[in-house]
Amino acid sequence: MKKQKIVVALGGNAILSTDASAKAQQEALISTSKSLIKLVKEGHDVIVTHGNGPQVGNLLLQQAAIDSEKNPAMPLDTCVAMTEGSIGFWLQNALDNELKEQGLDKEVATVITQVVVDPKDKAFTNPTKPIGPFLTKEEADKQAEESGAKFKEDAGRGWRKVVPSPKPVAIKEIKTIQTLLEAGQIVIAAGGGGIPVIQEENGFLKGVEAVIDKDFASQTLAELVDADLFIVLTGVDHVFINFNKPNQEKLEKVSVAELENYIKEEQFAAGSMLPKVEAAMAFVNNKPDSKAAITSLENLGELIDSESGTIIVNS
Numbered sequence: 001m002k003k004q005k006i007v008v009a010l011g012g013n014a015i016l017s018t019d020a021s022a023k024a025q026q027e028a029l030i031s032t033s034k035s036l037i038k039l040v041k042e043g044h045d046v047i048v049t050h051g052n053g054p055q056v057g058n059l060l061l062q063q064a065a066i067d068s069e070k071n072p073a074m075p076l077d078t079c080v081a082m083t084e085g086s087i088g089f090w091l092q093n094a095l096d097n098e099l100k101e102q103g104l105d106k107e108v109a110t111v112i113t114q115v116v117v118d119p120k121d122k123a124f125t126n127p128t129k130p131i132g133p134f135l136t137k138e139e140a141d142k143q144a145e146e147s148g149a150k151f152k153e154d155a156g157r158g159w160r161k162v163v164p165s166p167k168p169v170a171i172k173e174i175k176t177i178q179t180l181l182e183a184g185q186i187v188i189a190a191g192g193g194g195i196p197v198i199q200e201e202n203g204f205l206k207g208v209e210a211v212i213d214k215d216f217a218s219q220t221l222a223e224l225v226d227a228d229l230f231i232v233l234t235g236v237d238h239v240f241i242n243f244n245k246p247n248q249e250k251l252e253k254v255s256v257a258e259l260e261n262y263i264k265e266e267q268f269a270a271g272s273m274l275p276k277v278e279a280a281m282a283f284v285n286n287k288p289d290s291k292a293a294i295t296s297l298e299n300l301g302e303l304i305d306s307e308s309g310t311i312i313v314n315s
Contacts, residue, residue: 003044003045004044004045004228005044005047005227005229006039006044006045006046006047006227006229006230006231007047007048007049007221007222007225007227007229007230007231008231008233009049009051009214009215009218009230009231009233009279010032010048010049010050010233011050011214011233011235012050012051012052012053012055012087012192014028014032014051014233014235014297015029015050015051015054015055015087015090016028016055020055020058022086022090025055025087026090026093026094029087029091029094030097030098032091033091033097033098035298035300036048036095036300037095037098037099037104038300038301039300039304040099040106041102042304044304045181045184046187047177047186047188047221047222047225047227048186048187048189049190049191049214049217049221050087050088050188050191050214051192052080052083052087052191052193052214053192053214055083055086055087055192056076056079056192056211057131059079059082059083060076060079075209076131076163076209076210076211077196077197077207077209077210078207080192080194080195080196081195083191083192084113084191084192084194084195087191087192088110088112088188088191091188092108092109092110095186095188106184106186107184107186108185108186108187108188109180109185109187109188110187110188111176111177111180111189112191113172113173113177113191113194113195114171114172114173114194114195114197114205115168115169115171115172115190115195115196115197115212115217115220116168116171116172116198116199117166117167117168117169117208117210117212118166118169121164121166121167123164123165123166123167123210124164124166124210126164127150127162127163127164127165128152128162128164128165129162129164129165129210129211130152130154130160130162131160131161131162131163134154134157134159134160135151135158135160136158136159137153137159140159140161143161149161150162163209163210163211164208164209164211165210165211165212165213166196166210166212167212167213167216168194168212168216168217168220169220170220171189171217171221171224172197172205173189174221177189177221177225178225181225189221190214190218190221192211192212192214193211193212193216193217194212194217196208196211213279215232216275216282218230218232218279219279219280219282219283222283223283223286226287227283228290228291229290229291229292229293230279230280230283230290230291230292230293231292231293231294231295231300231303232276232279232280232292232294233294233295233296233297233300234273234276234295234296236295236296237250237295237296237298237299237302237308237309238250238251238252238295238310239251239268239273239277239294241262241265242267243269243273250310251310252309252310252311253307253311253313254313255312255313255314255315256281256284256285256312256314256315257315259281259312260281262277263277263278277294277312280292280312281312284314285314289314291311291313292311292312293309293310293311293312294309294312295308295310296309
């Protein structure tokens with residue numbers, strides 16, 4: 001395969017499964033780095049993005065536990081930045097060590113990324129993204145009265161605070177990311193969907209309490225760096241229709257038009273596979289000569305060698 005510019009979107013659940021300790025997450029990323037380095041060995045330019053859902057949820061619990069007048073809890077945008085930094089460090093360190101192990105002369109850089117969103121995005125009037133701990137109805141009502149936050153019942157497990165999940169509009173550090181790529185570095189960026197910011201009337205940027213979907217932020221980044229291939233990693237080698245049914249069928253090479261029909265049939269779970277499919281479709285729609293792929297981390301080598309996985313094309 002010829003040299004390509006590749007954006008790889010890594011899920012937060014691939015970093016944290018059951019053990020939330022730093023050690024366990026670092027060990028998971030050591031394994032992850034071995035798969036990612038395969039792309040580098042093939043000569044490709046690589047940008048890695050990652051999720052942070054489990055990590056930022058745990059950090060919010062910690063912040064709530066220590067919240068006091070003298071030691072107030074950090075706001076959500078800051079918690080996103082904190083997890084973007086910690087996961088970026090772990091992944092950068094793991095990649096650095098794997099590059100040394102493989103005898104590859106490459107540098108790795110993590111860019112704490114501000115992602116611009118539209119303050120008029122409808123998501124701000126209809127917050128849907130659950131974050132933080134599960135509460136009783138009484139606890140949720142009390143916090144709503146005290147803070148003005150909104151709470152919704154979550155799958156019968158309790159009430160959780162919900163925040164907006166606006167679509168990304170721009171990436172503030174895109175020139176920095178492009179400069180690092182042109183210098184031959186592996187770049188880690190837009191972690192956790194990036195830190196959501198809005199542009200005020202004076203042109204200044206301001207953080208807002210929101211969460212940007214990691215897959216859509218990664219798609220935006222892939223378009224802005226003019227990537228040849230956008231890879232979304234998930235827990236399965238292929239996207240399936242009729243998932244977990246007797247007539248289950250894996251999708252190998254599939255067009256945007258076919259996926260649109262499958263979405264109408266509600267083949268993909270909202271909040272799970274659906275945003276991955278939608279992000280891949282958006283990338284290919286906006287860059288018709290490019291490709292997107294959805295597969296597992298373990299299948300990454302096969303994807304590059306033989307296009308084993310779900311490949312999304314424009315037509």
